[in-house]
Amino acid sequence: MHIPDGFLDAKTAVTSGVLAVTGLGLALRRVRQTLPPQQMPLLGLAAAFIFAAQMLNFPVAGGTSGHLLGGALAAALLGPAAAVVAMSAVLVLQCLLFSDGGVTALGANLFNMALAAPVAAWLVYRPLARVADRRLAVACAAWVSTLTAALLCAGELAWSGRVGWSLVFPAMGGIHALIGLGEALLTALILGAIAAARPELLDAENTVPRRAVLGLGLLLSLGLVLFVAPFACPWPDGFEKIAAQLGFEQHGSTLFKAPLADYAVPGLQWEKLGIILSGAIGTLAVFVLVWVLVRMIAKRKQDHAA
């Protein structure tokens, strides 16, 4: 899933870069505020662990083998902010030292695998782990995080105009829906083994306050809205198809004289911007709603406790 150099255009590289830097900045600030100093070396060692674990080859059905990606495992072991920092270190090292993933695509790779993957995993893992078995929760989280990262990657490639969405979406989404199953199994097995050996290490998950993921979660949804929503929305295509079937399209050009007809494809540009804008507003609204709900529930719980 590492995007090499030359596969993204400037606007995608810059947009994803800004998102990734903002996210890493948020995570670093959070870590500096909350991580006790004696845990500081753990960030580097956990990153080295993820790196080494990615080198272990696990047998999958049919003689093929896969390896761990680690986003969900890092999130479950370290909490979201520290996981973002550790995974970012892994990706920066892979880019600088191993030339795995391009420099101009570093922002996109960071955003997909170091930010979106652990944060998506955490958003699934945290609530599920309270009501279900921890291994089941982390398995679901691992699958969701793998698919989220893959879809973001597909959206970035499509937005750059290198590969059509209709081609890259089934390729990336389909393969990673399968890879995600392997990731889910591995993550659950590893987390289960750690919990069996040293249950006290997993207490960290209860100390992370909800608002710790507010900024990171917002960034994740912003990325999904920017990179995935404009393509995943089926209506314009469906509309065009119907228009073509009914024979509207020839009339369309003669009935309406576009005021900006001299500019190249104005309709397409604005339509896309409209979708992005409405998506962004929708996401914000949902986020505010969820946040208010969570606050209310949390308050009631405190009242009960008091």
Add this chain to the structure above:
Amino acid sequence: MQPDFIDRYSRLDSPVHRLAAGPKLLTGLTLVLLVALWPATPWSLLGTTTALLLALALLSRIPPRFLLRRLLIAEPFALGVAVLTLLQPGGFQMFLVMLAKSTLCLAAMILLTATTPFTDLLAALRRVHLPAIFVTTLALLYRYLFVLADESARMRRARMSRSFAVDPAQHRRALATVASQLFLRAHDRAGRIFAAMSARGWEER
């Protein structure tokens, strides 16, 4: 894994090695940005870059086989994504351009890391005020990556010597145990490292 595979030749002495890490990093990144993001991609730009990189590679006195091998290891990832473009109309031109761009960028980055010790790169990153905690994390990652890789290889050898034929499900479970042990050892090591750092007067900046 051989611990020094990645930057085995980064401490040679040559005109390219002697350049300061900071400017070298900046030049490398600028070159990559130029090649990767130039919208229309004139072939002359790609040609000039190729010639420049070849000249630098020769000057650096690094065995060409080493550079070529690193390029070949990284190339399949680029190829895998690029192949998708072949499936769409007019994709062949796009395929060639993308492959040329990504190969050149790869070559530039490989040359940069092969002629610069990673610690110098880290010092350069620290100088441009990357957050200290992140640079420390990178430094620890680089330092202990090889230690953990060795540890993992030792555990693998121990497991192999105790199990002859195992079915995939057992194999997976055993590997999960190995991975969990690897994390626990990394966790404990982090504690010892903190004690050692404190004993030497480390302070968070």
